[in-house]
Amino acid sequence: MASQAIESHRAGAEVVTSGDTVCRKKSVELLEELGLPKGLLPMVDIQEFGYNRATGFMWLVQGKKKVEHTFKKIKQTVSYTAEVTAFVEKGKLKKITGVKTKELMLWLSVVEVYVPEASPEKITFKTGTDLSDTFDAAAFALRE
Numbered sequence: 215m216a217s218q219a220i221e222s223h224r225a226g227a228e229v230v231t232s233g234d235t236v237c238r239k240k241s242v243e244l245l246e247e248l249g250l251p252k253g254l255l256p257m258v259d260i261q262e263f264g265y266n267r268a269t270g271f272m273w274l275v276q277g278k279k280k281v282e283h284t285f286k287k288i289k290q291t292v293s294y295t296a297e298v299t300a301f302v303e304k305g306k307l308k309k310i311t312g313v314k315t316k317e318l319m320l321w322l323s324v325v326e327v328y329v330p331e332a333s334p335e336k337i338t339f340k341t342g343t344d345l346s347d348t349f350d351a352a353a354f355a356l357r358e
Contacts, residue, residue, distance in 0.1 A: 219299055219311070220264065220273050227266035237263040241274055242356060249305045249329055251337060251354035256283045257294050265302075273299040287353035291316040292324070305329045315339065 230240050237260035242252045244265055259277035266272075275297050284291045298312035306328040313324040326340040329351060337354060340346040 217297060217299075219271075220275075220297070223266045223269055223271040223273075224264065225266075226268050227264050227271070229262065229264045231262050234258070234260050237261065237274070240265075241272075244272060244302070248302055248307075249334065250307065250327070251329075251351045252356035253354045254307075254327065254337075255294070255298065256357075257281055257298065270301045270303055271299065272302050273297065285353050288349050290349070290353075293321060305331060305334075315341065317341075317345075 228240075230237050238257075240263045241255055241260065245252050245254055255274060257274055257276045258281050260274055261277050262273070262275040264273045276294070277296075279296050280293055282291055282293045293314045293316070295312035298310070300307040300310040302308075306326070308326045308328075310323075310325050310327065314321040315324050322341040322343060322345070324339050325342050327337065328340075329337050335351055336348050337351040338346050338348040
């Protein structure tokens with residue numbers, strides 16, 4: 215069931231619940247529209263995609279409680295909870311919930327992801343502890 219955060223943004227939002235293939239396609243289209251790498255949210259069994267253009271709020275709900283994905287090119291493991299939310303704008307996801315990255319032995323919440331306008335080939339991840347790391351955006355390309 216969707217959280218209160220999602221419920222509060224449903225009015226006026228585009229909501230897709232037609233299964234993983236359609237929801238994944240919509241999420242990839244949104245990432246592309248924002249100028250972000252299309253493989254940034256490799257979630258599985260996506261049951262709901264929502265985007266409220268007026269507020270910039272987007273969400274994905276997947277069937278599994280949690281999915282871990284390793285981005286092989288950068289050897290970085292990222293965990294996605296059953297519900298991932300963010301406020302979006304051109305080149306940026308901010309106030310992200312439901313995404314964590316593994317650093318050494320710790321899981322740190324990812325709160326912001328952005329592609330700098332000056333160097334669109336790079337992508338920066340910022341954690342809740344204010345640490346950030348920048349990678350080649352190509353590491354997050356969609357696997358066809």
